[in-house]
Amino acid sequence: MEAQIPVFAIVGHPNKGKSSIVSTLAQDSSVSISPLSGTTVHCRTYPMQVDGKELYRLVDTPGFQRARAAMDWMQRHSTSASDHVEVVRNFVEKQRNHQHFISECELLTPILAGAGILYVIDGSIPYGPEYDAEMEILRWTGQPSMALINQIGKAEFFEQWQQPLSQYFKIVRVFNAQTASFDRQIQLLTGFSELSDDWHQPLQQAADQLQAQRRQRMNLSARCITEGLVNMLQASETSNLGNKDDQMEIDKAAEEFQQKLIRMENRMRSEVESYFNYHRLEREEAALGIASEDLFSERTWKIFGLSRDQLVTTGMIGGAAGGSLLDLGSGGLTMFLGSGLGAIIGGASAWFGAKKLIGTRILGLPMGGHQLVVGPITNLNFPWVLFGRAVTHLQLVSQRTHAMRDQLQIIHSTGSDIVSGIPSAQRREIQRIFTGAAKGHAVKEEELSRLVEVIVSLVAKNPDSSKRDESP
């Protein structure tokens, strides 16, 4: 027979962060978290599956509402300590169809089915006698249990809680659902195996898989950032100008280009967030500011679809080819002067003659015209600004827990703190990639991979992640 998978019922007083803990551990932002009591009235399960195979399951339960009354019922129906589990079972069976103890029946059902108990209290408020009945009922179920001290507010009453909790629970852990780092979450998960030896292997397997998933998320996010950055560095907008001095047209094109960059950055942000299961995360971030002098507006013209430089090169090659015939005809006596002169004449003709062709029409089609090219941005700091913003965002998203429901506030520093974390040799290498990309050169796969490595290492060594861990 297949061994039963570990199931953990998250139980406790209403509004003490049960749903927050589930939200963080299940990395699920869809969990309803409300300051109003009794928001959760039914159990909701969160299976942890790897390729469809369930390794453990979390059950979010409604909070106790009438614990004293339930305890009173149980005490009245119990004759000795040996019948406690049976009494609890009878209570659930008898009261299941009555509204009065709906929350108690709902939360006790998975426990009676074999779930381990994770009893959640808020360590930022003092202990009160109203909790005793709840803890006593849980003890009566006879299931392995652990107390989790969550911290919703700022105050700390951990010491006050230690004594009552240790009377009912062998294991007491501190876990802040709002700020717990990923390592801390994994530590808590593997800690659940202390409740039963049988749960050690599936929980360890689950922890390994979650860590692998985390690594992959980081890599994919860094890849997304890398591709997004290069795309933004290479971005440009070309539009045909009726009049090369039309300032309104120029301003409009510059504005459209800026909006394009902002859209590209937002798309990059959303994709990174989706890797971490955030789908509608509200974000507050200073808009990407680009100085107009960095936009590199270039008014140029094209003939036969060739830029001025291309046209000159083409003219030079054509001239050189003609000159070389002269050289060949003279048997080399002209010492390749023909080729050289031809190239100069061809190039010069293209340079000076081309302007005259603008406005000329052949069969009604224009030969050339003025074009406005906005971007790519050539300011050397621009790639680093983008880089710093993207890395900061990834750091915040990767450290955020799903219990947090506020806006993601991205406060950017100058970016120098991020850049200073990169060894100078690596910084030069990245600068070279950025410069190449801004010039429109294709970025090699190895270069992209290097950038991915740098981003992942920068996020991994962020000092904030260690500060957020609490000691158990």
Add this chain to the structure above:
Amino acid sequence: MQKHSLLADLVDIRDQIARDRETSREQLQHRDRKIGLEYDRPLSAGVTRLRCWINVIRKQEGLSSSQVSSGIKAQQSINIVVTLLWLLGAICGWILTQTVLFYDGNQPVNIISALLVLVCTQLFTLLLLLVFSLLGLPGVLRSLSVFNPAALLLGLLKRINSDRLEAISKLISSTDITGTAALRQRLIVYLAQHFTVALNLGIIAALLYLVAVSDLAFGWNTTLDVDTHSVARWLKGISWPWHSLVPAAVPDIQLVETSRYYRLQGQLRNGDWQAAQLGSWWIYILMCVLVYGLLPRILALIISGVQYDRAVSGAMTSASGANQILARMSSPLVSTIAEGEDDSAITRNVRPPLTKRQSGRDLPCLVIEWSEAHSNTDKMTAVGIEPLQIFSAGGHQTLAEDRNIVVHISSHNPQGVAVVVKSWEPPMLEFLDFLRNLRQRLDKACPLIVLLTTISGEQVEGHQLESWEAGLADLSDPALYVEPL
């Protein structure tokens, strides 16, 4: 399953990646992991795995035989371009040869000019391509592409508004960060080799035709004081590659001397017109075209074909999103989120809000401390409540003790009852039961005031007050009030 070319797969993969942007990541993970588990061989190359992926997707999407994917359309476009280039090349080769080898019986065909046009030009362009490719000068190559028939044809394609040509046009105009730029260059070079191979075949065909249906005479002349022996040595050197294979195509000194002519004299150097001997140069020209024209171009076609395939493969693996596909296929699908919609939460009925107690003279009240919440006489007085007697309920009290308190308080027929509760705890149903019992025993108009205390005397937080107001509103009691203490 229909076998698709690399290019067709590349175009279809890029299309599918674009379509996938509209699909949720969870759905993509499920779909691709399933493909990965059923078909994928994780150790194979990325290109093989991506091609396997797109084949399964095509099957899943149920693309019927009558439907043609963008990839197929792109490949068909390329095939059309190749065919056109072969035709164009062959025609150009034919016309070029007819022009260069034009002979009306007056002056022999200049062998040096023929070699220059038919062979050297090709070698020169091949050399240019090699040098610029090795030096990595894409800008110069782009400029040179003005003369490239393949680039011209592709340029024309971009301007033709056809559904069939849209895919290839999109591909060659795209600005993907890696791969695509190299692909565009490789495609043009590869297509150009088709043209040049056809050009050489056209030259050979025209040469053979002229030899077969007309008599040709070749000669050479120069104003310079050039030694015939040097020219012979030079021409012989050129024929080194085939000198043992086709000795007849190696010019000897006698033929070189015989072929020299002066236009002023209107005769050959030796003064003898030996038409048959002068015509024998054709085989030398043929071998030159074969060895220095056709053969290098066939080699270039093969090499550029391999490079083109590599570029397509490179563009496939470096396509934005391809990495994610491979990751989704090979990584276990880890899911921790809840199954189905969240129906665990209730939607509260909207109740009329609690009314505010009118401030005025102090209201004498019996006070109940619920679950050991501490009352504060001074603070109660400050909010207009005069505490008469204090009782305890909830917490460690039994339900029977709570009931006794209710009976005891109602027996006093009080003017008001204040219940002090902890603001940081939510209003539990147990507490609402207690209030309900109390109200049943009290006069309906007797004010029942719930006073919220705080942990250290600070202000009650807004969400706490809101929570209590919402919870107590469920009792629909017009004489029930909630106030911070």
